Amino acid sequence: MRILAINWRDMKHPEAGGAEVHLHEILVHLSRWGHEVVEMTSGFPGCSGEDEIDGVRIIRAGHWFDANFTLPLAARRYLRDNQCDVIIEDINKLPFFMPLWTKIPVVGVIPHLFGTTVFREANWLIGSYVVIMEKLLPLVFRKNRFIVISPSTADDLAARGIERKRIDVVLCGLDHERYRNLSLKRFDRPTIVHLGRLRKYKSVEVVMRAMETVTEKIPGARLVIVGDGPYRGELEKEAAKLDLGDAIEFKGYMEHDRLVEFLNRVHLLFNPSPKEGWGLTVVEANACGVPGVASDRPGLRDSVIDGTTGFLVPYGDSSAFADKAVRILGDEKLWKRMSDDSLERVRGLTWERCARETEELLLELTGRNE
Numbered sequence: 001m002r003i004l005a006i007n008w009r010d011m012k013h014p015e016a017g018g019a020e021v022h023l024h025e026i027l028v029h030l031s032r033w034g035h036e037v038v039e040m041t042s043g044f045p046g047c048s049g050e051d052e053i054d055g056v057r058i059i060r061a062g063h064w065f066d067a068n069f070t071l072p073l074a075a076r077r078y079l080r081d082n083q084c085d086v087i088i089e090d091i092n093k094l095p096f097f098m099p100l101w102t103k104i105p106v107v108g109v110i111p112h113l114f115g116t117t118v119f120r121e122a123n124w125l126i127g128s129y130v131v132i133m134e135k136l137l138p139l140v141f142r143k144n145r146f147i148v149i150s151p152s153t154a155d156d157l158a159a160r161g162i163e164r165k166r167i168d169v170v171l172c173g174l175d176h177e178r179y180r181n182l183s184l185k186r187f188d189r190p191t192i193v194h195l196g197r198l199r200k201y202k203s204v205e206v207v208m209r210a211m212e213t214v215t216e217k218i219p220g221a222r223l224v225i226v227g228d229g230p231y232r233g234e235l236e237k238e239a240a241k242l243d244l245g246d247a248i249e250f251k252g253y254m255e256h257d258r259l260v261e262f263l264n265r266v267h268l269l270f271n272p273s274p275k276e277g278w279g280l281t282v283v284e285a286n287a288c289g290v291p292g293v294a295s296d297r298p299g300l301r302d303s304v305i306d307g308t309t310g311f312l313v314p315y316g317d318s319s320a321f322a323d324k325a326v327r328i329l330g331d332e333k334l335w336k337r338m339s340d341d342s343l344e345r346v347r348g349l350t351w352e353r354c355a356r357e358t359e360e361l362l363l364e365l366t367g368r369n370e
Helices: 018-032 067-081 115-120 124-135 151-159 204-217 232-242 256-263 280-286 318-329 332-345 351-365
Strands: 002-006 036-041 050-053 056-060 086-090 106-110 145-148 167-169 191-195 222-226 248-252 268-271 292-295 310-313
Touching: 002 018, 002 067, 018 036, 018 056, 018 086, 018 106, 018 280, 018 351, 036 067, 086 351, 106 351, 115 124, 145 151, 145 351, 151 167, 191 204, 191 256, 191 280, 204 222, 204 232, 204 318, 222 256, 232 248, 268 280, 268 318, 280 292, 280 332, 292 318, 310 318, 318 332
Parallel strands: 002 036, 002 086, 036 056, 086 106, 106 145, 145 167, 191 222, 191 268, 222 248, 268 292, 292 310
Antiparallel strands: 050 056
16 A cells, blocks of 8 residues: 555654654555655744654654645645545544545554643633544544554544444554563662653643652652653652652653663552553563553543552542552552553554554445455
8 A cells, every 4th residue: 555644743842742653654664565665744943844863754844833724735736736535534633635635545653642631731712723623523523443452542533423333443553672571670769750741731740740649648658750842841840849859850752772771670650641643662561571650531541440450539539549559558458459460461563563554444435455
């Protein structure tokens, strides 16, 4: 197949995250299996107009702030001179509405939709724009198929009026060569990690406040915040107000090899987000033998198996996060069982399976599955 994928960012973008990893892994596998793959993304300072990443040709146009306008135009120009069998539109942030621009089959790939959660991060003007654009999805994509990364996202789409028969759930994979159990000794000090980009809507302050109770009941416990982002300054101010000393530590960005070693030494992961597409950081930690405590919200309730690989708690409830953390950290047998169950849970989560399931749908749409 000749495949054109349209995405906000490629893997070399400084702010590439889990959504970019997801699409990139699919495209890389499709390319390895003999399909012709081109990914069109927005540019960033210092980037080149064309590139190649792991066998995938990259074409960049526009900027992050105008990508939903510039990329459809760039795709239309590309399609005038190049044949294409199917288009993958990664709907992450704002849709590009490619069905309006072409008669070529378009598949929408959706990690998750923001809905009103966007107002936790953006002002009312930008937030309203995102909500309106998302509301147009059932109209513009009225005949198209969707690939979503969790049952929660499938429920969200169905609630917006998209027929279930047009929604395929394809769970994310995991880089098992990178995220794996190294059998290292855990830190002597009970260590909880929060992993991810620091944005306001991620609600990291919820688990920071939980540390007041955790440190009272588990002496020496600490929360290490790994990652960087625009909200770090505010979180550091909040940490200073809590006055818990070195019980809250900001590590910033961590290179992959160092991160995996670090995850193999911590005891627990916190994820207090109000909404995720899947919760990739949860299963990355699971692959290193780390159970998690997370918000009982879309995406996270798919990645955390409650009572098995960790616990789910009400969103925004610092006391509940503290209680579950104390329960796991204070019970060696419980921690060991959840650690073992976490390692077992991730075995079937491979990128090859994810890409194969995606390929099957693309072959069906192009009439090549016989």
